[in-house]
Amino acid sequence: DDLPALTRRSIPELRATAGGGRIPPPLVDRPKCPRCSLVTICLPDEVHSLHAPDIPPRPLAVPWHEALPLYVQQFNAKLAKKGDMLEVSKDDKVLATARIAEVSQVVLMGNIYVTTPCLQALMERQIPITWHSYGGWFHGHSLGHGHKNVELRTAQYRASFDEARCLRIARGLVAAKIANSRTLLRRNWKPEEKPERTLLDLKKMIEQARRCESLESLLGVEGQAAAIYFANFRELIRRSDDANFAFDFTTRNRRPPTDPVNAMLSLAYSVLARSLTVTLQAVGFDPFRGFYHQPRYGRPALALDLMEPFRPLLADSCVIQAINNGEVHPSDFVSVAGSVNLHPDGRKRFIAGFERRLDQEVTHPLFGYRLSYRRLLELQCRLFGRHLLGELPEYPNFTTR
Known part of the structure; x- marks a missing residue:
């Protein structure tokens, strides 16, 4: 009986927080953080560590991303959706396949044809498609609704x-x-x-x-x-x-x-x-x-x-x-x-x-744990956001020795 009652009492507080217009401050040394799927977004230990350097953050986030970019550079190739797969073909010959769930972004270099169902599937999953010239010049990217922050x-x-x-x-x-x-x-x-x-x-x-x-x-x-x-x-x-x-x-x-x-x-x-x-x-x-x-x-x-x-x-x-x-x-x-x-x-x-x-993994000079450069780019972007939102007085740039 206690859990349903606690849940009912918490619902108004959750609604007030969601409608308050301000992101609540990160928790400090809470046992629930290691099991939370949003720990790499709110960065509770990292933010607290930058305020109290004598308290090292726990390595709560995985050091790498499981999903990886898919590059397509074959001239006049076609990218299509086949079930839960992405298929790259040319002249009806399949060149490569990849599971959509394992793709973080699609990088197209040169003249590549993308089918409408493929575009829709990627946009629904918020998987960006980046467009480059044949020589690699970045033209832009396609995304679904984008972030709501x-x-x-x-x-x-x-x-x-x-x-x-x-x-x-x-x-x-x-x-x-x-x-x-x-x-x-x-x-x-x-x-x-x-x-x-x-x-x-x-x-x-x-x-x-x-x-x-x-x-x-x-x-x-x-x-x-x-x-x-x-x-x-x-x-x-x-x-x-x-x-x-x-x-x-x-x-x-x-x-x-x-x-x-x-x-x-x-x-x-x-x-x-x-x-x-x-x-x-x-x-x-x-x-x-x-x-x-x-x-x-x-x-x-x-x-x-x-x-x-x-x-x-x-x-x-x-x-x-x-x-x-x-x-x-x-x-x-x-x-x-x-x-x-x-x-x-x-x-x-x-x-x-x-x-x-x-x-490749590198040790973060401020936090002491290892993570890939791919994860590091995301971490630094999120820390920059924390600075702009007033949670950090300065943006901690990454330098290596």
Whole structure:
């Protein structure tokens, strides 16, 4: 009798909470949290740990996602729904199948035909479809109704018009990007003589970024750090006397990339931007309203903001691994009208390497538990939401040592 009575008394409280317009604060050290399916959304231990650093969070969430992206890049292929499966075919020949329940998003590269029943099934399940050019340029994505978290978007829009808050957020993002770039150089340096001067210069620029008093000056510091970083990027690439395996890099260029290394960097940044755009949408953000990158029609500014610290850790690192491990070769690239792009077979291997990188586990420096980079992107997006909603005084950027 006690349980039905308790349930009846709780119903008005639940209704009042749901209609109150404010998300209740996360619970602290409650035994019910480990069994709750929403623990990765409300992050009770993580939020409490950032307020009380002496109390480490419990590793309540699984460190990886069971569902994974489905990539389709076969020219003129068809994507259709067959029962509870997705089927990729061309000229009535089945090329691949995947269970819908095991697909987190569908990534289409080039001219791919998607049937209406397939679109409807994916939208009903809130599985996004992202559309890319044949060369990998991110055009946009299709989704069902989208997230209903109006409170988070309201907080996002309100904060994005606060210049002081935009600058504070941007300073942290750029400082974290420079710090992670410095770490990548230190870890992957090939010559015997260590780049002590370069590392010292980047360390100074981290502090400069934290002290910038305007977005314009911050852009200048970021540009100087990027120039130093990419001037030394070639020293991270393994040398080869065999022309079939040799890559060269002199400077960063894009739109279009004019050499194989820049082509891979551009593709990696595009795939990373797509990943964060989808994650931000799933969390409840508007990915097109940012704080550092200025709003422009069709540009996912918030995704570009939050991906800054992850450019070296995910995109640049993936390019270095693909070259140094022999996963791609100079023969995998084609040059048309001054633009260099990966051949489909090479792009398939490169994207597979990028997805493997997302599945690699890393120890979170603030929380102490291990999780995949794929889960880390979601965790950081949710922590950013907690900051905008006032639960965290600052956004804790991710940096690695």
